[in-house]
Amino acid sequence: MSEELLSPGRTLGVIGAGVMGTALLKGMLDHGLLSRRQAWGAAKTEASCEEVAQSLGITTSREYADLVGDAEILLISVKPGQAAKVAEKLKASGLRSDALLISVLAGVTTDRFEGMLGSENPFVRAMPNTPCLVGHGVTVYCGGRWATDKHLDLCKKIFLSVGKALEVEEHYFNAITALSGSGPAYMYLVMESLADAGVRVGLPRDLAMELVAQTMLGSARMVQETGRHPAALRDDVTTPAGCTIGGLLMLEDGKIRSVLARAVEEATKIVEQLGRGKS
Numbered sequence: 001m002s003e004e005l006l007s008p009g010r011t012l013g014v015i016g017a018g019v020m021g022t023a024l025l026k027g028m029l030d031h032g033l034l035s036r037r038q039a040w041g042a043a044k045t046e047a048s049c050e051e052v053a054q055s056l057g058i059t060t061s062r063e064y065a066d067l068v069g070d071a072e073i074l075l076i077s078v079k080p081g082q083a084a085k086v087a088e089k090l091k092a093s094g095l096r097s098d099a100l101l102i103s104v105l106a107g108v109t110t111d112r113f114e115g116m117l118g119s120e121n122p123f124v125r126a127m128p129n130t131p132c133l134v135g136h137g138v139t140v141y142c143g144g145r146w147a148t149d150k151h152l153d154l155c156k157k158i159f160l161s162v163g164k165a166l167e168v169e170e171h172y173f174n175a176i177t178a179l180s181g182s183g184p185a186y187m188y189l190v191m192e193s194l195a196d197a198g199v200r201v202g203l204p205r206d207l208a209m210e211l212v213a214q215t216m217l218g219s220a221r222m223v224q225e226t227g228r229h230p231a232a233l234r235d236d237v238t239t240p241a242g243c244t245i246g247g248l249l250m251l252e253d254g255k256i257r258s259v260l261a262r263a264v265e266e267a268t269k270i271v272e273q274l275g276r277g278k279s
């Protein structure tokens with residue numbers, strides 16, 4: 001059981017209890033970082049509130065103004081375009097000056113969020129990814145102007161409950177959003193394509209998918225656990241004149257490296273636009 005996150009009588013609220021917000025809530029609850037009584041969530045529609053209340057067993061509300069006053073940590077997980085609206089609502093709802101705000105909004109910088117709040121609340125910007133749902137996410141975070149080491153430690157504890165957590169400089173955020181924030185979607189596309197490829201060469205779809213998923217997981221663990229470069233690990237699979245080198249040649253003919261690089265480059269440009277409020 002992990003150490004408690006909150007002071008007695010204080011709460012943690014997730015504003016925007018959608019995919020990412022509930023993944024983080026679930027991780028914290030499962031790891032005993034907070035009790036169900038200490039957690040609450042807010043969503044836009046009654047249907048979402050009911051669903052989250054049922055699945056996580058916590059208080060949820062569309063009108064969360066009366067919950068803000070007791071909050072010690074507020075995790076903001078609405079879409080980036082809702083940032084100003086949420087900041088306005090927090091200001092009008094008795095936000096305590098010591099409440100820590102953590103935002104996972106793509107593209108919204110600490111300067112911009114702190115400007116919208118207009119207060120000296122400690123603020124941390126973070127970028128998680130959806131594998132947080134199964135405890136294997138990766139989250140980067142950085143502190144704003146009034147965030148101390150204590151706030152960064154709290155933040156780290158939260159994100160460690162759903163995977164890896166790394167403190168990084170804020171200027172890396174757009175690139176990281178495009179690489180590991182969007183990354184699971186790229187991996188799913190690769191997995192889907194390889195499973196189709198397995199079907200093409202005669203395998204039943206279920207078997208192909210299971211083989212592909214475990215191969216991706218195993219390859220990732222080989223990189224993490226051996227510390228060896230992927231190119232060196234790839235050489236180990238590649239017999240002279242064998243089938244693997246033939247397959248690799250076809251991938252290179254299809255420009256797989258530059259296609260992946262262009263995908264991340266394009267996603268980075270779009271995050272930059274999100275940050276300027278253009279999307």
Ligand SMILES: NC(=O)c1ccc[n+]([C@@H]2O[C@H](COP(=O)([O-])OP(=O)(O)OC[C@H]3O[C@@H](n4cnc5c(N)ncnc54)[C@H](OP(=O)(O)O)[C@@H]3O)[C@@H](O)[C@H]2O)c1
Nearest residue numbers: 016017018019020043044045048077078079080105106128
């Ligand atoms: N999904 C990812 O892979 C990912 C990865 C990293 C970061 N993020 C960031 O996480 C944030 C949320 O993304 P998501 O994928 O979790 O989106 P999502 O599933 O659509 O969740 C958004 C949540 O915000 C609620 N909401 C909307 N307007 C609100 C308001 N004014 N006040 C309170 N709640 C409001 C929505 O309620 P309803 O359900 O009732 O509409 C929903 O629960 C985004 O800023 C995104 O950049 C997402």
